[in-house]
Amino acid sequence: MTDRTLAVRYARALYAALPDPSAAERAGEFLSALASAAAESAELRDVLRNPAVSRPDRKALLQAIADSAGAAREVRSFLAVLVDHGRAGALPEIAEAFRELKDEEAGVVTATLTTAFALPSSLEERARRALERLSGKKVRLTCVVDPAVLGGASARIGSTVWDGSLRSQLAAVRRRMAEE
Amino acid sequence: MQIKVDEISRIIRQQIEGYERRTDLAEVGTVLAVGDGIGRIYGLDKVMAGELLELPHGVMGMALNLEEDSVGAVLLGETVRIKEGDEVRRTRRIMQVPAGEALIGRVVSALGEPLDGKGPIHTKTFMPVERIAPGVVERVPVKEPLQTGIKAIDSMIPIGRGQRELIIGDRQTGKTAIALDTILNQKGRDVVCIYVAIGQKQSTVAQVVKTLEEHGALEYTIVVSAPASAPSPLQYLAPYAGCAMGEYFQFQGADGRPAGPSNPGRAVLCVYDDLSKHAAAYREMSLLLRRPPGREAYPGDVFYLHSRLLERASKLSPENGGGSLTALPVIETQAGDISTYIPTNVISITDGQIYLESDLFYSGVRPAVNVGLSVSRVGGNAQIKAMKQVAGPLRLTLAQYRELAAFAQFGSDLDRATQAQLNRGRRLTEILKQGQFAPLPVERQIVLIYAGTNGYLDDLEVADCLPFERELYRYLDTAGRDLVQVIARKGTLDDEMKGAMKKALDEFKAGFTANLAASRG
Numbered sequence A: 001m002t003d004r005t006l007a008v009r010y011a012r013a014l015y016a017a018l019p020d021p022s023a024a025e026r027a028g029e030f031l032s033a034l035a036s037a038a039a040e041s042a043e044l045r046d047v048l049r050n051p052a053v054s055r056p057d058r059k060a061l062l063q064a065i066a067d068s069a070g071a072a073r074e075v076r077s078f079l080a081v082l083v084d085h086g087r088a089g090a091l092p093e094i095a096e097a098f099r100e101l102k103d104e105e106a107g108v109v110t111a112t113l114t115t116a117f118a119l120p121s122s123l124e125e126r127a128r129r130a131l132e133r134l135s136g137k138k139v140r141l142t143c144v145v146d147p148a149v150l151g152g153a154s155a156r157i158g159s160t161v162w163d164g165s166l167r168s169q170l171a172a173v174r175r176r177m178a179e180e
Numbered sequence B: 001m002q003i004k005v006d007e008i009s010r011i012i013r014q015q016i017e018g019y020e021r022r023t024d025l026a027e028v029g030t031v032l033a034v035g036d037g038i039g040r041i042y043g044l045d046k047v048m049a050g051e052l053l054e055l056p057h058g059v060m061g062m063a064l065n066l067e068e069d070s071v072g073a074v075l076l077g078e079t080v081r082i083k084e085g086d087e088v089r090r091t092r093r094i095m096q097v098p099a100g101e102a103l104i105g106r107v108v109s110a111l112g113e114p115l116d117g118k119g120p121i122h123t124k125t126f127m128p129v130e131r132i133a134p135g136v137v138e139r140v141p142v143k144e145p146l147q148t149g150i151k152a153i154d155s156m157i158p159i160g161r162g163q164r165e166l167i168i169g170d171r172q173t174g175k176t177a178i179a180l181d182t183i184l185n186q187k188g189r190d191v192v193c194i195y196v197a198i199g200q201k202q203s204t205v206a207q208v209v210k211t212l213e214e215h216g217a218l219e220y221t222i223v224v225s226a227p228a229s230a231p232s233p234l235q236y237l238a239p240y241a242g243c244a245m246g247e248y249f250q251f252q253g254a255d256g257r258p259a260g261p262s263n264p265g266r267a268v269l270c271v272y273d274d275l276s277k278h279a280a281a282y283r284e285m286s287l288l289l290r291r292p293p294g295r296e297a298y299p300g301d302v303f304y305l306h307s308r309l310l311e312r313a314s315k316l317s318p319e320n321g322g323g324s325l326t327a328l329p330v331i332e333t334q335a336g337d338i339s340t341y342i343p344t345n346v347i348s349i350t351d352g353q354i355y356l357e358s359d360l361f362y363s364g365v366r367p368a369v370n371v372g373l374s375v376s377r378v379g380g381n382a383q384i385k386a387m388k389q390v391a392g393p394l395r396l397t398l399a400q401y402r403e404l405a406a407f408a409q410f411g412s413d414l415d416r417a418t419q420a421q422l423n424r425g426r427r428l429t430e431i432l433k434q435g436q437f438a439p440l441p442v443e444r445q446i447v448l449i450y451a452g453t454n455g456y457l458d459d460l461e462v463a464d465c466l467p468f469e470r471e472l473y474r475y476l477d478t479a480g481r482d483l484v485q486v487i488a489r490k491g492t493l494d495d496e497m498k499g500a501m502k503k504a505l506d507e508f509k510a511g512f513t514a515n516l517a518a519s520r521g
Helices: A002-017 A021-040 A042-049 A055-069 A073-084 A088-106 A121-135 A166-179 B005-018 B151-156 B175-184 B202-214 B232-251 B275-288 B302-310 B341-349 B358-362 B385-408 B416-432 B442-453 B462-477 B481-490 B495-519
Strands: A108-115 A138-145 A153-157 A160-163 B024-035 B038-043 B051-054 B060-066 B071-076 B087-094 B096-099 B125-128 B166-169 B191-198 B221-226 B267-273 B324-332 B352-356
Touching: A002 A073, A002 A088, A021 A042, A021 A055, A021 A073, A021 A088, A042 A055, A042 A088, A055 A073, A073 A088, A088 A108, A108 A121, A121 A138, A121 A153, A166 B005, A166 B024, B038 B060, B038 B087, B071 B232, B096 B232, B125 B232, B151 B385, B151 B416, B151 B442, B166 B175, B166 B341, B175 B191, B175 B202, B175 B267, B175 B324, B175 B352, B191 B202, B191 B232, B191 B275, B202 B221, B221 B232, B232 B267, B232 B275, B232 B302, B232 B324, B275 B302, B275 B324, B275 B341, B302 B324, B302 B341, B324 B341, B352 B358, B385 B416, B385 B442, B416 B442, B416 B462, B442 B462, B442 B481, B442 B495, B462 B481, B462 B495, B481 B495
Parallel strands: A108 A138, B166 B324, B166 B352, B191 B221, B191 B267, B267 B324
Antiparallel strands: A108 A153, A153 A160, A160 B024, B024 B038, B024 B087, B038 B071, B051 B060, B051 B087, B060 B071, B096 B125
8 A cells, every 4th residue: 555655656757847748658668668667677677676787777777767768758768766765666566556647637547348258359349339429438458258247237436436346236136136 | 945056056057157357456454452351453544533443253353542652442243363473454334233213122232232132133234333423403492391100200309301411329329229119100102211230140130130120110221231251341331322223213214214303213211320330440441551540540431431321312403303312320329429520520521410319228218319419400390290390399398397396306306387388398209209119200290299299198197198109199090080181181280270179188198098097996
C-alpha cells in the first residue's frame, strides 16, 4: 500500500513535468517497456534493485538505456532523480501508476473481461463497445481466461463488476433454493 | 408420508426454468492486508462509512476508515480464513441487527445471533445499529417514574422513563446488582428490558441469565452478550445493537406497526454493563485501524462514542406513541476516582449518577449508595407526588447527619439537639439498607420512610430497625392493607391521608414495642 502511494507521487510529478500529452504518451510507452523488460530480464532487475550496484553505475546504465530508446530529457532526469532517491526499485509500480494517470487524463479506462475460453476478436470488439457504452469512456480491454467461470462472462472496470457468468448464476440459484 | 423423487426433480426443474437470467452488478475490492481482525481493502470506491461488506467464507466486515486509496474495515467472524487478494463485495446496507418480539427472553450476540441454544430466532424486521437520536420536537420532558424498587434510589435519586442515569463505582460495589434489581422490579409493568454485557466473563453473564430466569424476569428481557473473548469490534457494536433492539419496541406499537397517538409505543430499559470496557474495546479497534491516539490512548471521538449512544435514550411525545427508552450505563472506576477520562465524560453526558462506594459496602450499607455524591438531574419530576412529599426531608436529614457524624468522631460532649440528629440519621441509614433481589413496591417505601422521618424509630435500638421494617410490611399486608391501597390510588398525601398514616403507624408501633418487650422478658 505504501508502495502504491509512493508510486502515485512519483508518477504525478513526472506527468506534471512533461510538456504535452504526446510526450506523456511516449514517456508512458518507454516506462512500460522498461517495466516489462525488468520483469523478463534478471540483469535489468539487478540494475534496479541490487544494492551491490553503486548509484553512479546504476545511473549511468539507466541513462544509456534511455539514450538508446531516445527518451526525452525530462524522462532522463526523472530516472536520475529516482536513482538519487534510492527508489529505482519502484520503477515497475511507477510505470503502472503513470499509465493509470495518463489514462485518467485521456478518459480511458481499463476493463478486464473474464471468460471460460478465449474469445474470437470479433466478440472481443463487441464486448469492448458494450463496455464503452456502459462506462461512457474509452475502454482498453484485457481478456482473461478462467475455466472456473464455466460460461458467460464477467467484466470489471475499477471496482464495478458486471457478472453474467454461469458460475455466479448457479451460486444465486443455490442460494435461493437454500432460502426456500 | 411418501415423497416421490420425480416430483422433486420436477419442482427443481420448474425453479431453474423460472430463474430469471440477468447480469449481476456488484462493486468489489480486493484485500490488501489482514491482521488483528482488521482488513485493508483496495477498491470499493463508493463504499459508505459503516457499510456492511461481504467477504469469502461467510465473513462479514464493516467499513470504518475511508481513505484516499484504501478502505479500513473491521472483520466479523472467522478472520483467519481471509487472505490477501480475496474479493470483497459491497452490500449497500448499513450495519443492522434483527429486532422484534421473537428476541424477548433470548440471549443473543452483538449481531443478534442466538447464544442460548434455544433455536433460531425468526424476526421480520431489522433495525440499523447506528441511528440519529430523536430530535427535540419528537420528545417530551421526562416525568413518568421508572421504579427501581430500591429504597435509597426511588426516594432520593429517582429515575424517570427516558432518562439516562449512570451507575458508577469500583469493582465489587454492587453496580450490576442495582441494574438487575431494577430489571426484576419491572415485572408486570410492561417494560421491555435489555441487558447488554460488554467485555464481561462468560460465567458472569451466565450467572445474570440464571438470576433473571429464576425470578421470572427473562420473559420480558433480552440479553445481548459480547464477552471478553469476543473480538473488539463485536464488543464495540454490542451497546448499539442492544439500543437498536430496544428502539424497535419504543417506535413500534404492540402490533408491530409504527407507533402513533392511537398505537402506543412501549417502555424500554437498557442496561449497558459496562461502558469502561466498551471504551477500551473501541480504543483497541481504533489503534488497530491506525487512528491517532489521544488522552490515555483513547481516540479523539471517544466522547462522541458514548454521547451518540446515550442520546438515543428518550421519552417520545404522545403524537409519536409516547414510547420511552431509559438508559442505565455502568462505569467502573479505579480506587473510587471519578475524575479520570471516561468517567467524567459519561458523567457529563448522563442526567445524573448513582455513586457506589466500597467503604460503604464493607461497612454494611448495602446498596452502597453515596447519597451525597449521587444525583438525578430529572429529580422530583420522576417521582409520584406522595414519594416526593415524604422523601423531601430524608435527603436533608441525611446530609446533616453525615456532616455531624464526621464531627462527632472527635468524641466531645454533644448537645441534645445534635444527639437527636445523629440518632435519627443512624436509623434512617439503617432503614435504607436492602437485600439483593428484593425490590420493594413504592407504597411500602412511602410508609417506611414516613415512619423514619417522623421519628417513629427514634426510641428504638438501631438493631431493632430491621425487625421493625419486617413487621411493618406484615402489618401492611394484613390490618393496614387499606392504607397501601389508598396511597396507590391517590398517589399523593393530603391531610386526611397523613392522619390515617399516623393512626396506623401509632397502632402498629404500640403492638411492636409490646411484642419486643415481651420477647425480651
